[in-house]
Amino acid sequence: MKVAWAGSRHAVEVADRMACLVASDPVFRKDTRTMLSRKELFKDTLKKAAHAWKRTVELHLTEEEANLLRLYIDQPGYVDLHWVMFVPAIKGQGTEEQQKKWLTMAYKFQIIGTYAQTELGHGSNVQGLETTATFDPSTDEFIMHSPTLTSSKWWPGGLGKTSTHAVVYARLITEGKDYGIHGFIMQLRSLDDHSPLPGITIGDIGGKFGSGAYNSMDNGVMRLDHVRIPRDQMLMRLAQVTREGKYVHSDVPKQLLYGTMVYVRQTIVADASRALSRAVCIAVRYGAIRKQFGSKAGGPETQVLNYKTQQSRLFPFLASAYAFRFVGQWLKWLYTDVTQKLESKDFSTLPEAHACTAGLKSVTTSATADAIEECQKLCGGHGYLNSSGLPELFAVNLPACTYEGDNVVLLLQVARFLMKTVSQVASGKQPVGTTAYMGNIQHLMQCKSVVNTVEDWLNPAAIKEVFEARALRMAVNCAQNISKAPSQEEGFSELSPDLVEAAVAHVQLIIVTKFIEKLQEDILGHGVKEQLQKLCGIYALHLIHNERLGKLYAQVRPNAVALVDAFDYTDHYLGSALGRYDGDVYSALYKEAWKDPLNETVVPDGYQEHLRPLLKQQLKLSRL
Numbered sequence: 001m002k003v004a005w006a007g008s009r010h011a012v013e014v015a016d017r018m019a020c021l022v023a024s025d026p027v028f029r030k031d032t033r034t035m036l037s038r039k040e041l042f043k044d045t046l047k048k049a050a051h052a053w054k055r056t057v058e059l060h061l062t063e064e065e066a067n068l069l070r071l072y073i074d075q076p077g078y079v080d081l082h083w084v085m086f087v088p089a090i091k092g093q094g095t096e097e098q099q100k101k102w103l104t105m106a107y108k109f110q111i112i113g114t115y116a117q118t119e120l121g122h123g124s125n126v127q128g129l130e131t132t133a134t135f136d137p138s139t140d141e142f143i144m145h146s147p148t149l150t151s152s153k154w155w156p157g158g159l160g161k162t163s164t165h166a167v168v169y170a171r172l173i174t175e176g177k178d179y180g181i182h183g184f185i186m187q188l189r190s191l192d193d194h195s196p197l198p199g200i201t202i203g204d205i206g207g208k209f210g211s212g213a214y215n216s217m218d219n220g221v222m223r224l225d226h227v228r229i230p231r232d233q234m235l236m237r238l239a240q241v242t243r244e245g246k247y248v249h250s251d252v253p254k255q256l257l258y259g260t261m262v263y264v265r266q267t268i269v270a271d272a273s274r275a276l277s278r279a280v281c282i283a284v285r286y287g288a289i290r291k292q293f294g295s296k297a298g299g300p301e302t303q304v305l306n307y308k309t310q311q312s313r314l315f316p317f318l319a320s321a322y323a324f325r326f327v328g329q330w331l332k333w334l335y336t337d338v339t340q341k342l343e344s345k346d347f348s349t350l351p352e353a354h355a356c357t358a359g360l361k362s363v364t365t366s367a368t369a370d371a372i373e374e375c376q377k378l379c380g381g382h383g384y385l386n387s388s389g390l391p392e393l394f395a396v397n398l399p400a401c402t403y404e405g406d407n408v409v410l411l412l413q414v415a416r417f418l419m420k421t422v423s424q425v426a427s428g429k430q431p432v433g434t435t436a437y438m439g440n441i442q443h444l445m446q447c448k449s450v451v452n453t454v455e456d457w458l459n460p461a462a463i464k465e466v467f468e469a470r471a472l473r474m475a476v477n478c479a480q481n482i483s484k485a486p487s488q489e490e491g492f493s494e495l496s497p498d499l500v501e502a503a504v505a506h507v508q509l510i511i512v513t514k515f516i517e518k519l520q521e522d523i524l525g526h527g528v529k530e531q532l533q534k535l536c537g538i539y540a541l542h543l544i545h546n547e548r549l550g551k552l553y554a555q556v557r558p559n560a561v562a563l564v565d566a567f568d569y570t571d572h573y574l575g576s577a578l579g580r581y582d583g584d585v586y587s588a589l590y591k592e593a594w595k596d597p598l599n600e601t602v603v604p605d606g607y608q609e610h611l612r613p614l615l616k617q618q619l620k621l622s623r624l
């Protein structure tokens with residue numbers, strides 16, 4: 001099962017090696033992270049990032065190994081933005097010459113970069129950004145400026161205190177005309193003493209949700225006051241400004257400006273499955289240790305994992321973790337395929353890639369945030385302690401519902417793609433890829449499910465048909481209702497809640513389909529495929545009805561712990577007293593409690609100042 005989860009034997013081996021490297025290095029300790037002040041936590045992040053880079057160079061780690069090392073360090077920081085957004089933005093939007101110049105420095109960490117798109121006043125509406133980049137032909141420079149308070153850059157990770165450079169998104173103005181949003185490389189801080197360059201006001205935007213968690217990241221604010229940069233720092237793969245100030249389009253679609261977001265949304269699906277699997281691992285392992293109530297006859301207490309209510313709340317998350325993992329692996333393939341096509345100037349699959357990445361990012365991150373919260377409840381009171389690892393896991397993953405595109409905004413993009421496809425089907429065009437099922441409209445609009453028994457529900461063809469019919473009927477229903485509205489725009493706006501539901505149904509169909517396709521592959525290991533079939537059934541069925549699932553849960557229960565062990569997480573990475581591999585939960589909880597700074601003294605700070613006078617005064621009063 002470890003191989004099925006990781007994707008290959010090689011993937012298991014390299015992940016194991018990197019996880020152990022991190023777990024055995026004292027610099028990467030994280031057990032007291034939630035007890036650090038913001039300043040201490042930030043400094044700890046700088047230390048870990050520098051040490052990780054040192055180890056990467058010393059051990060000549062490959063890109064794959066270095067990425068895993070960063071993942072297992074498990075502390076958000078400026079390096080995430082540098083590798084996940086700054087470098088890909090230059091790769092996707094820079095010319096060959098620009099890539100050579102900037103990536104050479106970025107790969108060696110001679111510069112640290114971030115992705116500065118969002119502003120105080122606009123995040124979702126990228127076309128509404130206000131920062132300006134005005135070309136000055138007299139000096140061959142762009143003047144980068146924040147004309148209003150709301151145009152201040154706001155949120156970019158690493159911007160606050162660390163980044164030396166950024167890809168800044170701004171409205172390009174030349175020859176008096178506004179050509180909309182484009183990307184520019186800007187140096188922000190001196191490479192000698194790290195002070196902000198003239199005209200740049202820059203800082204951190206302040207503490208965020210939860211202790212530890214995303215507070216290790218210095219999300220930043222930046223205002224630009226007529227800062228000049230050379231013309232060749234506009235990223236010029238999509239469009240160019242000539243020496244004379246002429247704006248010239250390339251022959252690539254302008255949507256490629258959003259390419260970095262497509263790339264990152266794809267990686268976020270894999271992050272979501274990992275975060276969900278960590279929460280499930282903690283809740284399942286702890287559920288096998290925690291006992292409450294005995295039989296009436298005075299027998300031993302029951303493992304809480306044996307309660308049917310616990311199983312019906314928890315096993316759909318276990319199944320979802322596997323489902324998201326497999327669809328994430330497929331999405332990575334889709335992204336690679338689209339990238340190769342783009343290189344040979346085939347842009348035909350770009351809309352589908354956008355819809356798939358946007359939709360899957362939305363559905364998987366929302367489900368993951370909800371599931372982590374529920375796993376806290378599934379662990380009872382102990383789940384609420386920082387030492388369970390769940391509060392921090394929740395706080396770190398919750399913003400994934402917002403960053404890289406608010407989930408509702410992205411689902412509306414999927415809905416827009418679906419409405420276009422429905423109208424193409426109506427005009428006789430055969431849809432392809434993940435919307436190919438829509439071509440079977442005659443059948444799917446009127447077919448009736450032949451499912452009667454639990455066993456019928458485990459038939460992949462039956463499951464797939466139900467999901468296809470559901471998704472198509474919801475999409476067609478929306479399209480018909482939109483067509484009755486005074487205008488397309490009004491109809492879309494009026495029906496947006498239904499459109500979001502239709503988009504979710506379509507995305508869930510993709511997840512179910514990719515799980516079923518995974519089961520058609522050669523899967524090694526005795527009983528592995530059989531367990532995955534049950535999980536696939538649980539994932540699909542819990543989305544459409546909750547009846548008949550009990551039997552499947554009972555079949556999964558004997559292997560539940562093994563199914564979470566297959567995630568192959570070290571105790572260091574899991575970071576949970578409740579989810580420990582050895583099950584020694586109570587001593588771990590007890591030991592963790594004594595690490596809290598409040599327990600450094602027996603009598604607390606503030607006793608002399610506030611507690612003692614109060615107690616003494618009350619004592620005096622009671623004696624009067």
Ligand SMILES: CC/C=C\C/C=C\C/C=C\C/C=C\C/C=C\C/C=C/C(=O)SCCNC(=O)CCNC(=O)[C@H](O)C(C)(C)COP(=O)(O)OP(=O)(O)OC[C@H]1O[C@@H](n2cnc3c(N)ncnc32)[C@H](O)[C@@H]1OP(=O)(O)O
Binds near residue numbers: 354396416
């Ligand atoms: C302890 C834990 C340790 C570690 C943590 C775990 C992991 C760490 C590792 C990695 C972390 C990963 C990330 C780092 C974390 C955070 C970083 C966050 C960064 C950011 O948030 S960056 C900012 C992101 N911002 C957004 O996403 C904005 C969302 N808005 C948009 O994308 C657009 O504005 C929107 C909504 C699509 C609308 O676009 P527009 O105004 O142009 O309007 P249209 O809707 O009309 O679209 C026009 C046209 O373009 C098509 N289109 C839109 N987007 C795309 C696209 N991306 N690709 C291709 N095509 C696109 C759209 O369909 C329309 O086509 P049509 O005309 O219909 O044919």
Ligand SMILES: Cc1cc2nc3c(=O)[nH]c(=O)nc-3n(C[C@H](O)[C@H](O)[C@H](O)COP(=O)(O)OP(=O)(O)OC[C@H]3O[C@@H](n4cnc5c(N)ncnc54)[C@H](O)[C@@H]3O)c2cc1C
Binds near residue numbers: 115117123403405406
């Ligand atoms: C932890 C974190 C890290 C981030 N890192 C970066 C970064 O590195 N670089 C960067 O540039 N940005 C970053 N961001 C910003 C992030 O990309 C934006 O917050 C995100 O795109 C959402 O935009 P917004 O904040 O403007 O939300 P808003 O658009 O203001 O959303 C508010 C509400 O309005 C709703 N809404 C908005 N538009 C519509 C619509 N058309 N229809 C229906 N409902 C709508 C949304 O669903 C939401 O409920 C980060 C954000 C966070 C939280």
